[in-house]
Amino acid sequence: MLSTRWEPWTELDRLSREMDRLFHRGGNGQSSLAGAGSVPALNVWEDDANLYAEAELPGFAFDDLNIYVLGNQLTIQGERRPPQHEGGSWHRQERGYGKFSRMIELPTEINADGVSAELNHGILHITLPKTEAVKPRRIEVKST
C-alpha cells in the first residue's frame, strides 16, 4: 500500500526530536554516560544486618566492573563500549558509553571482607554486611 496517512503527532515528535538534537545532543561526541548526573544512579537501603546497594548497569559484564570498599567508602568503576559496526550509520544513540567512577560514603561501618556482589540481567546488587559494633542489639528484658 502506498497510502500515506497524515500523522500530526508524528510530525510534532519529529520536530521536538530535531529541537532536541539541535540544543542538547549537539553531536560533540561526549559520552552521555559520563555527562549526566552521578552515574550510575544508586539505590541504597538497609536492614538490621546489611546495607544493600543496587545499580542498573545493562550491557556490563563482571570484567567491565571494579568494586572497591575502603573503610565506609564504596567505589564502583566500569566501562561500556559501543557496539562496533563497519559502515552503515547510526540514526539514534541514546544509550551512554564510556567510563564511569562513582564513590559514595556509607552511613555505617561495614565489614569489608564480607562484601558480595551479583550482576544479573544488567542489575548490580551489592550486599555490604554491617560490622558487629553497629548492628542493632536486642536487649532481653528479664522478668523477675
Added chain:
Amino acid sequence: MSTTMTTTSPSETHSTNDPRFDSGTQKPMSPTFQPRFDIWEGDDEWILYGDLPGVVCDDLVVTFENRQLSVHGKVGRCFDGENALCSEYRVGDFQRSFTVGEAINSEAISAELRDGVLTLHLPKSDRAKPRRIEVSAT
C-alpha cells in the same frame, strides 16, 4: 534524507513517569519507563539496541504489526523505598514503540536479550536494499 525509523513517543527518552499511576490509587504502582535505544542502519538490516535492565526473556514482549514495532518489558522486582538511605532511580516496566517506515522482512526479525540489553535485528526486505547497478562497457 530523513530518518525512516521514528519513535512515536515524546522526546524525553527515559524515566518518563506515567502520571496515571500516581493519582487515585492508594498503593503506589510501579511507573513505566521508556528505555533508551540505539539504532543502526546497515545495507541489509537495521539493528536496535535497547537498555532493559532487570528484564528477563520470559517477561519481554516484542511485537511488529502494521509497521509498529513495540517493546514491552515487565520488571518483577520493585524498590518501594523502605529503609532507603539513598534513592536515585525508580524501578518499573519498560515500554516503547517505533514506527518503521522502511520495508522490513518481518518474518526474519530476530531478538536477543543479554545482560539487560535487547538486540533486535530487522532485516530489510529485498526491495529496500541498496542495489548496485552493473555498468557494462560497450
